[in-house]
Amino acid sequence: MKLLRVGPPGEERPAVLDEAGRARDLRGLLGHEADFDGAFFASGQTARIANALLSDELPLLGGDGITGTPESRIGPPIARPGKIVCIGLNYRDHAEETGAALPTEPIIFMKAPNTVVGPGDEVLIPRGSVKTDWEVELAVVIGATARYLGSHQEALACVAGYAVSNDVSEREFQLERGGQWDKGKSCETFNPLGPWLVTADEVPDPQSLGLRLWVNGEVRQDGDTKNMIFGVAEVVRYVSQFMVLEPGDVINTGTPAGVALGMPDHPYLRKGDVVELEIDGLGRQRQIVGQA
Incomplete structure (x- = not known):
């Protein structure tokens, strides 16, 4: 559904x-x-x-x-998520384009729950920002309490469904302002989600979904969840070892190559830009970029 x-x-x-x-x-x-x-x-x-x-x-x-x-x-298809957990550098090509070493364990950071907005709502460039970036991601919505899960089967049983997420990021805030990723991830409007939540029974293989993003009509990202370093089941299982996941929580599972940070000319978002993104079977988003 x-x-x-x-x-x-x-x-x-x-x-x-x-x-x-x-x-x-x-x-x-x-x-x-x-x-x-x-x-x-x-x-x-x-x-x-x-x-x-x-x-x-x-x-x-x-x-x-x-x-x-x-x-x-x-x-957004979720009201008042308890928390948003994000996985960094979870696609090999994205890690390579940013010059980062491939992680040996999932990299976890948090995103403020009030960043969540609708899939067609305006995305605001923060005041003082010059490096606001885009990231199309598969979002996992938790449907049952998950703590110390022991297997991938248990992990997938805790998933209510999946959605399209734009993990908007401010790279200067994230990487050059003290090393705290959350600062570059938690600005207002920085997590358009939706248009809908597709229940897990309609996504038999979350590791076989194409995901794409365009800026002003130009393809920037074109990837596939099969290229995740850590798949959905492992991400849910792993995160449950460090925190209790509760119904309604969201996990953003990482982005493929094609972000502005990884491009030679770094074409970061500017007011008036149009961002469109989609994931196979999960719908499509469209945002116009504004200024805070």
Whole structure:
């Protein structure tokens, strides 16, 4: 299933796409206060949504689904993630383009949860920034508490689904301002997510997904998750050894080559640039770059 949240910022309503690509309202089924947050994923209600979708019980959202009006804005598919865990240098070609040694263990850093915005929302260049960069990534959404997992099978059983993520980064803040990656990763709007969460049952092999990114219509990244150094199952298992992963948490699993940092001319983002990105089967994003 494809789960999404539709509406103005802070007023998003949970929905699911039907086979025709129309948004079906879930408030009647789940309750008007329900949202796709940690409590939802912990409750295991996705089977209930699937059954209601099959029986055609769910009304169209706004009468005709997503209409393009402000009220039909697609927000991030996760409300209030508890934490965002990120994996650095997880593609061989990306490590090589940045001149970094291949990691022998996953590199972990954190990203502030309030960086998450919708897939079509504006990305803001921070004040004082001259090196704002893009990164298309496969995001993993956790669906069950994970601590000290012992196998890849256990790890994948804790995954609720997958989404497209843009791990926007400010390279000067990240690499030249004291060595703290979080400073270059946690600026406002720095994690567009969505357009939807695709449940894990519809992604049988997360290591076989093409992912691409364009800036102003020019292809910048064109990779495949099969080239990860540490696959999804290993990332989830590994992270669970160091922190408890909870339902609704997000893991950004790394980016392939093609970022501005790795290019000879370093064409960092500027106000007015248009960034588009997609992952096979998970949808497409589009952001216009603004200035904070």
